[in-house]
Amino acid sequence: xxxxxxxxxxxxxxxxxxxxxxxxxxxxxxxxxxxxxxxxxxxxxxxxxxxxxxxxxxxxxxxxxxxxxxxxxxxxxxxxxxxxxxxxxxxxxxxxxxxxxxxxxxxxxxxxxxxxxxxxxxxxxxxxxxxx
Amino acid sequence: xxxxxxxxxxxxxxxxxxxxxxxxxxxxxxxxxxxxxxxxxxxxxxxxxxxxxxxxxxxxxxxxxxxxxxxxxxxxxxxxxxxxxxxxxxxxxxxxxxxxxxxxxxxxxxxxxxxxxxxxxxxxxxxxxxxx
DNA sequence: CATACAGGGGACAAAATTATCCCCGGAGGA
DNA sequence: TCCTCCGGGGATAATTTTGTCCCCTGTATG
Numbered sequence: 001x002x003x004x005x006x007x008x009x010x011x012x013x014x015x016x017x018x019x020x021x022x023x024x025x026x027x028x029x030x031x032x033x034x035x036x037x038x039x040x041x042x043x044x045x046x047x048x049x050x051x052x053x054x055x056x057x058x059x060x061x062x063x064x065x066x067x068x069x070x071x072x073x074x075x076x077x078x079x080x081x082x083x084x085x086x087x088x089x090x091x092x093x094x095x096x097x098x099x100x101x102x103x104x105x106x107x108x109x110x111x112x113x114x115x116x117x118x119x120x121x122x123x124x125x126x127x128x129x130x131x132x
Numbered sequence: 133x134x135x136x137x138x139x140x141x142x143x144x145x146x147x148x149x150x151x152x153x154x155x156x157x158x159x160x161x162x163x164x165x166x167x168x169x170x171x172x173x174x175x176x177x178x179x180x181x182x183x184x185x186x187x188x189x190x191x192x193x194x195x196x197x198x199x200x201x202x203x204x205x206x207x208x209x210x211x212x213x214x215x216x217x218x219x220x221x222x223x224x225x226x227x228x229x230x231x232x233x234x235x236x237x238x239x240x241x242x243x244x245x246x247x248x249x250x251x252x253x254x255x256x257x258x259x260x261x262x263x264x
Numbered sequence: 265c266a267t268a269c270a271g272g273g274g275a276c277a278a279a280a281t282t283a284t285c286c287c288c289g290g291a292g293g294a
Numbered sequence: 295t296c297c298t299c300c301g302g303g304g305a306t307a308a309t310t311t312t313g314t315c316c317c318c319t320g321t322a323t324g
Contacts, residue, residue: 016309017283020192024245025170025238027252033165035312038157051271060152065312067272076255087320088270098248105244106157108237113156116230120159123208148279149313167282183301197282199302219291220300 031076031102034069036061041099042106044079049093078102163208163234166201168193173231174238176211181225210234 019026032038036058043049043057051070055063070093073079078099084090095103113120151158164170168190175181175189183202187195202225205211210231216222227235245252 021249021253021256023171024242024247024249025174027245027249028241029167029170029245030252030256031248033311035161038161039155042157052269062313063271064273064314068312076252083271086270088322089272089320091271098251101247102244105237105240108240109160110156112234112237113159113161115156115233116163117153117156117159119230120162120208121153124153124162165281184299194283195301196284196303200282215301218300219289221290221302223301 028105031073031078032106034072036066037069037073038106038109040066040069040073041078041095041102042110044093044099045095045103045106051091051093054093073099160237163205163210164238166204168198169201169205170238170241172198172201172205173210173227173234174242176225176231177227177235177238183223183225186225205231 019030021027032041039058040054043054048054048057051063051066054070055061055066058066070079070081074081076098077096079093080096082092082094084092151162153159164173171190172186175186180186180189183195183198186202187193187198190198202211202213206213208230209228211225212228214224214226216224
């Protein structure tokens with residue numbers, strides 16, 4: 001049986017369980033799968049493009065995690081990072097062309113979620129309520 | 133500071149870290165976040181609607197995990213389960229109306245992934261290759 | 265001096281998600 | 295009898311993803 005090994009050395013994420021790289025859905029998940037990645041992309045597209053601003057826009061998250069996820073988005077060339085070598089330091093993110101092509105998808109995700117939010121929310125809130 | 137507690141007892145998933153339930157993206161992620169959920173939904177929409185067929189269609193997964201994810205999709209009323217009390221047992225899934233509204237999104241996710249697959253794949257494969 | 269801000273990240277802990285293994289009932293075929 | 299198929303799931307381990315804590319460079323301000 002064939003075993004995918006796309007990481008002989010570990011650096012950041014050495015996945016030990018190989019994914020089917022031939023599936024579009026899996027590929028998209030690879031990009032948008034992170035907890036805050038969709039939010040980051042949407043925010044950046046709206047002009048919220050600096051690390052501190054992004055963190056304020058998504059206060060439930062941590063600087064740390066946002067940085068990690070931004071790095072991955074950059075790695076997949078969905079966003080670009082501009083570093084201004086100044087003091088105090090200044091950094092700006094922006095969508096790449098590839099990133100722009102994700103926007104319709106993200107907007108749809110957001111819309112679907114908004115439309116179904118009341119219901120989804122109630123399911124989450126009632127998960128164990130009945131047993132109480 | 134306010135603390136969301138939407139689960140006083142544990143049953144299936146008692147998330148200890150509360151999510152912002154006011155965000156559409158987060159809601160959608162709650163539905164489609166599972167590793168194989170998008171694949172399951174797409175497959176079901178294509179008529180691959182029985183547990184064993186689904187498992188064959190997604191051989192990288194496990195029966196176990198598929199069952200778990202199907203159960204969650206059912207919980208959020210995105211799919212419905214019909215049990216035929218026969219021997220051998222027979223079960224069929226189908227999309228609900230709510231599930232149907234997800235299809236455009238899923239198709240877009242799939243398409244985007246297909247279009248960008250060569251690139252994404254190369255990024256994944258080259259992650260640590262350089263250091264070798 | 266202490267605090268705040270800008271941006272960044274190592275070390276480690278905890279939580280959440282998936283995988284592995286094995287068992288169940290009951291029917292049918294070699 | 296043994297193996298296969300249908301569908302299901304408990305117990306537990308492994309993997310992956312997030313979170314916590316603390317420290318770093320420098321400037322500015324109270």
